[in-house]
Amino acid sequence: xxxxxxxxxxxxxxxxxxxxxxxxxxxxxxxxxxxxxxxxxxxxxxxxxxxxxxxxxxxxxxxxxxxxxxxxxxxxxxxxxxxxxxxxxxxxxxxxxxxxxxxxxxxxxxxxxxxxxxxxxxxxxxxxxxxxxxxxxxxxxxxxxxxxxxx
Amino acid sequence: xxxxxxxxxxxxxxxxxxxxxxxxxxxxxxxxxxxxxxxxxxxxxxxxxxxxxxxxxxxxxxxxxxxxxxxxxxxxxxxxxxxxxxxxxxxxxxxxxxxxxxxxxxxxxxxxxxxxxxxxxxxxxxxxxxxxxxxxxxxxxxxxxxxxxxxxxxxxxxxxxxxxxxxxxxxxxxxxxxxxxxxxxxxxxxxxxxxxxxxxxxxxxxxxxxxxxxxxxxxxxxxxxxxxxxxxxxxxxxxxxxxxxxxxxxxxxxxxxxxxxxxxxxxxxxxxxxxxxxxxxxxxxxxxxxxxxxxxxxxxxxxxxxxxxxxxxxxxxxxxxxxxxxxxxxxxxxxxxxxxxxxxxxxxxxxxxxxxxxxxxxxxxxxxxxxxxxxx
Numbered sequence: 001x002x003x004x005x006x007x008x009x010x011x012x013x014x015x016x017x018x019x020x021x022x023x024x025x026x027x028x029x030x031x032x033x034x035x036x037x038x039x040x041x042x043x044x045x046x047x048x049x050x051x052x053x054x055x056x057x058x059x060x061x062x063x064x065x066x067x068x069x070x071x072x073x074x075x076x077x078x079x080x081x082x083x084x085x086x087x088x089x090x091x092x093x094x095x096x097x098x099x100x101x102x103x104x105x106x107x108x109x110x111x112x113x114x115x116x117x118x119x120x121x122x123x124x125x126x127x128x129x130x131x132x133x134x135x136x137x138x139x140x141x142x143x144x145x146x147x148x149x150x151x
Numbered sequence: 152x153x154x155x156x157x158x159x160x161x162x163x164x165x166x167x168x169x170x171x172x173x174x175x176x177x178x179x180x181x182x183x184x185x186x187x188x189x190x191x192x193x194x195x196x197x198x199x200x201x202x203x204x205x206x207x208x209x210x211x212x213x214x215x216x217x218x219x220x221x222x223x224x225x226x227x228x229x230x231x232x233x234x235x236x237x238x239x240x241x242x243x244x245x246x247x248x249x250x251x252x253x254x255x256x257x258x259x260x261x262x263x264x265x266x267x268x269x270x271x272x273x274x275x276x277x278x279x280x281x282x283x284x285x286x287x288x289x290x291x292x293x294x295x296x297x298x299x300x301x302x303x304x305x306x307x308x309x310x311x312x313x314x315x316x317x318x319x320x321x322x323x324x325x326x327x328x329x330x331x332x333x334x335x336x337x338x339x340x341x342x343x344x345x346x347x348x349x350x351x352x353x354x355x356x357x358x359x360x361x362x363x364x365x366x367x368x369x370x371x372x373x374x375x376x377x378x379x380x381x382x383x384x385x386x387x388x389x390x391x392x393x394x395x396x397x398x399x400x401x402x403x404x405x406x407x408x409x410x411x412x413x414x415x416x417x418x419x420x421x422x423x424x425x426x427x428x429x430x431x432x433x434x435x436x437x438x439x440x441x442x443x444x445x446x447x448x449x450x451x452x453x454x455x456x457x458x459x460x461x462x463x464x465x466x467x468x469x470x471x472x473x474x475x476x477x478x479x480x481x482x483x484x485x486x487x488x489x490x491x492x493x494x495x496x497x498x499x500x501x502x503x504x505x506x507x508x509x510x511x512x513x514x515x516x517x518x519x520x521x522x523x524x525x526x527x
Contacts, residue, residue: 021277023280054279054280079299080298081295082346084346085344085347086290086345086346088287088288089282097347100284100285100295112281125302
């Protein structure tokens with residue numbers, strides 16, 4: 001190419017915020033992320049009814065082939081959480097201090113997430129409810145403190 | 152026939168700890184192995200197995216073979232094992248079982264890494280797709296466990312601090328320790344958050360260095376004239392999930408299963424232990440290991456350590472050379488070496504009359520656990 005790049009004479013752009021580490025979407029886990037796009041959370045299951053996350057080809061309980069995905073209630077409890085004061089990835093530097101939480105779903109599987117409430121409002125075993133949020137177009141399964149679970 | 156006491160750690164060696172610019176993991180391993188062979192007073196020609204723990208910060212293809220080559224040894228058995236910090240006890244166990252099975256006679260076991268002068272990226276690594284939620288680093292996994300222990304048992308900051316204070320006190324006088332400044336509770340409580348609830352002083356050091364030891368049968372050690380062999384009384388192992396959400400509980404470790412096997416082999420129990428070297432990558436690890444080993448009831452490790460029980464002079468001195476919080480952040484082999492010194496009676500903070508030393512090693516985020524019981 002010999003034509004000059006029209007951008008080459010422009011003033012330097014401000015340093016962009018680094019892209020956050022997006023999940024790697026594969027044939028295997030696509031139903032999970034597609035469901036989040038639609039606003040709900042799904043868990044994978046086998047014919048015997050065992051439920052799990054994240055996506056696998058085989059049930060980690062009985063080793064049967066995965067049979068499909070089913071919609072979860074979106075309710076769970078806050079098992080534990082941490083608050084980052086160190087950014088191990090530049091994309092999170094502007095969010096400090098931010099929380100990462102471990103939530104147990106009513107259906108049994110546990111997952112890593114964020115609680116959208118203030119860090120100092122978090123309490124162990126607090127009920128939480130799904131709250132899908134988008135990050136650079138990617139739907140993420142976040143949670144908010146919410147009503148008591150049904151069990 | 153029980154293996155109890157029939158195998159020994161014949162020699163131990165290590166390099167300097169801390170920041171070692173220009174070091175490489177192969178030559179660090181060689182330096183530590185040279186020291187261990189000299190300590191055992193045996194020539195490398197008797198070694199026919201080389202078991203290496205992979206460098207945490209820089210995995211390499213066929214690393215065990217590279218180390219053996221640099222040692223000028225063509226072993227019958229060897230290779231590198233990837234299991235995090237518990238690999239040290241696993242490799243000692245494998246060596247003993249291989250010798251018992253007639254597959255080799257004298258094994259070198261070694262580890263080296265240089266994350267302090269090299270790359271420490273592995274400690275801040277993204278944790279799979281969950282990195283989308285900001286879930287990165289080794290420390291955060293332990294912070295998650297630490298918080299759950301607080302939720303379930305009311306463990307107080309001062310309890311975690313007591314672990315840090317003990318290790319820092321013990322390391323302060325150790326001339327080879329990387330961090331030789333004792334810690335006060337006020338300083339601990341005001342140390343900055345890394346990942347809340349982890350403070351800086353809850354976290355292991357990041358260190359360059361290497362350590363090695365020589366394993367052989369007690370009989371072979373007598374034949375070779377090894378001056379200070381330390382008998383292995385028992386060992387045991389346990390492993391759980393790789394990812395934290397995949398395990399049913401955060402507040403029990405695999406120490407319980409590992410210790411059951413090790414105590415049974417050794418024919419001793421927690422009350423017989425005179426001194427312990429407990430893997431202290433983070434203070435929570437020591438507290439939960441004390442509980443799962445049966446030194447106190449579940450959830451009671453906080454009060455157990457609060458009165459100085461784990462300090463030198465206490466009921467159960469722990470990490471008498473400073474551990475990962477003070478001596479070196481190396482994942483665990485230094486704890487076994489200090490156990491050997493205690494059983495030889497040559498430790499700097501020697502527990503008088505100590506006859507049984509318990510060593511815990513664990514890896515990843517409490518994924519793997521190894522228990523080693525030494526005698527004299």
